[in-house]
Amino acid sequence: MRSWTLFLTFAVSALGSRDGTLNTGPLDPLPRKNTPAENYFQPAMDFDKDSCYNAVAVDASGRTDKGLPLPGTATSGCRDESRLNHQNVYVRSRCNKGWCAHYYAYYFEKDIGPFAGHRYDWEHVVVWTKYNGNRDKNGYPLIVYVSASQHKGYETKHTSNVRYQEENGYHAKMVYHLDSVTTHNIRFASNNDEPPENHWKAWIKANLVGWLGFPSDNVKNSIQGNVFGDAYLCLKDSAFGGCLTNAMPDEVKKSGFDVTQDFACSSLMATYGTCVKV
Template identity: 45%
Template structure:
C-alpha cells in the first residue's frame, strides 16, 4: 500500500533481485567490468526482473515501513566505486495516514513530511540518481522528475514486492541477510533494523517531527505481504 513509486535517472542502474527463490545470491558486478557506469545494469530486462524487499514495525499507533533496494554496483567512473549497493526508504504512517518519509543516501537518511512530497496516491515518488561527482543515492522527486520519467517504460515504476514474511523460506531470507555485501548494508535485517529506524527518525534535521513509536518492538505488525510465487524473480546472467 505504501510502496514508493520509483524512477531511475539515465546515469543510474536499476535495482535487481539480491537472491532467487532457490537461494542463489546475486554476485554483483565489478566496477571494472565496463567503462560505463550503467554497463550491464540498465537494460529493460533489468527493470522488469525486479524485486523490492520490505519490513514493517508497528506500535503506539505508528507503523514504519522500510523498503530495501539492491543494486549490483555503484560506479562513479572507470574503476571507481564499489560492487553491490543497498538503499532504503522508510514510510512512517500514523493511524493509517502517511506522515513522513526518510530516504537513504550514502549511509544516512533524509526525512521530509508527506505533505511536502510528490506522491501518487499513497506512494511517495523517489528517484535513484548519481549524486554529483559521487556515488548513487535516493532523492525525493522534484517537479522535473514528476513531469518526465527516465526509465525504460517512461512512467513511475513499482517493482515486485517481497515482504519479510514473503520469502520462499526463512533459510533463503537468512542467506540473503547473512551475506557480506561489502560496504553496502541491509538495514532491515534483524541486527540493524532497530538502529536503522532510529537513524531514519533522527534524519529529521532542524524540523522537529513527532514520531512517537518504539523502534525495538512489534505490536500487530503486518506480514508485508504473504509470499506470492509470481513475485520472486530469478537472477539474470
Template identity: 30%
Template structure:
C-alpha cells in the same frame, strides 16, 4: 564428556554458516520473487504505500536473492555507471519489512543494485538503498503518511512534509541518482517512476532470508535484517 557452552556455540555457528546460503551467481541470473497477493493488514499497507522509483543514472534495481538462497555477485566498478545493469530479464524486486516503531507504523522498502558508480573507477560492487514510509496506522481505512526517510549515503533525507509533486496518490516518488563524485542516493522527485514486485521479509523463503542476513555485500548494507532493522528505524526517525 559434557561439551562447554563455547564449544556448542561454535558448532552451531559453523553449522549455520554451512547451511544458510546458496551459491553466488551472476547478477543477471537471479530470478525475482513474484509479488504475492497481500493477505494481512501489514501486507496490504505495504502494497498500498509502495513508492515509485525513477532511475536518473546508474544501475536499475535487480533481485538480490532467489528462492534457493542464491545471491547475485554484483558487478565491479568498471565500464559505464549503467554498464551491464540496465535491467534483468528475470525481473526486478523491492524488498519490504514493516512494524511499529514508537507511535508510528514504519514500512521499509529496499532496492538492490549490482554496482554503485559515480564514474569510471569511482564506486564499489553492490548497492542497497532504502526508504521508510511512516504512517499512522495500517489498520484503518484511510491510513495517512506521517513522514518519509530516504537513504542518503550514511544517513537519511527525512521529512514530515512531502515536497509538492512528489506524491502520486499514496505513492511517494523517489529518484535514484548520484551527484559526482559521490555515490548514489535516494531523493524526492516529481518524475514518475516504476513499481517493482514487492516481497515482504516474512514472505521470503527461509533460504533467501538467511542469505540476505549473512551475505557480505561489501560497502553496501542490507538494512532490514533482524540485526539492522530497528537500528535503521532509530536513525531514520523523522519526528
C-alpha cells in the same frame, strides 16, 4: 587532478573484481507477496539515465546475486530494458506507539561515480504512517513522513513536501540518481522528473517481497549474512533497529517509538495489514 582520478579508478576497479565472481545474468525475481499496507505505500521509483536499475538480491533457491565488476561505465550491464523485468523490492514493517514504519530496500549490483565506486549497493526508503489518526479515502492511515537513504544518513520530508502517485494506494515518487561527484543514492522526485527517464517512461513498483513473505526462512536468511560486501541491508535482524533509529523523524522519537518491538502488528493486521506473516 587527472592522475589522481586515474589512480582512484584503477584502485576501485581492482577492488571490485578481486573475488573473481561474476554474474552470469540477472536472477529470476521472487513473486510479489506482502501485506496490504506494505503494498499500498510502496514507493514509485524512477532511475536517472546515469543510474542502474535495481535488481534481484536472491532467487527462490536461496542463490544470492554476485554483483557486477567496476570497470566500465556507471550503467554498463545494469540498465538494459530487460532489467525492468528482473527486479524485486524488499520491505519490513514495525508498528507501535501509534506509528508504523514501512522500510523498503532496493538492491543494486554496483554503484559507480566519477571518482569512487563499489560492487553491491543497498538503498532504502522509509514510509512513516500514523495509525491512530485520520484515515484516507480508502481507510488507510495517512502518511506523515518519508525518509530516503543518502549515503550514511537519511533525508526526511513531511508528506506535504512529497510527490505521490495515486494508483491503488499512495506511492511516494523517488528517484535513484548520481549524487554530484560521489556515488548514487535516492532522492525525492520534483516536477522536473516528469516524465520518468527509465525505458518504460513510467513510475516503477517492482515485485514487492515482505520480510515475512519470502518463500522460506532459508531464502530470507541467505541475504542476512555478509554476502554483499560493505553494502548494508537495513532489513536484516542485526540492523533493523539501528537503521530505524537513524531514519526516525523527531515526532516519531518523541512518541516513544520502540525500534525493537512489533507489538501493535497483530491488532492492526485486521484493519489494514502491517507486519505479520502473509
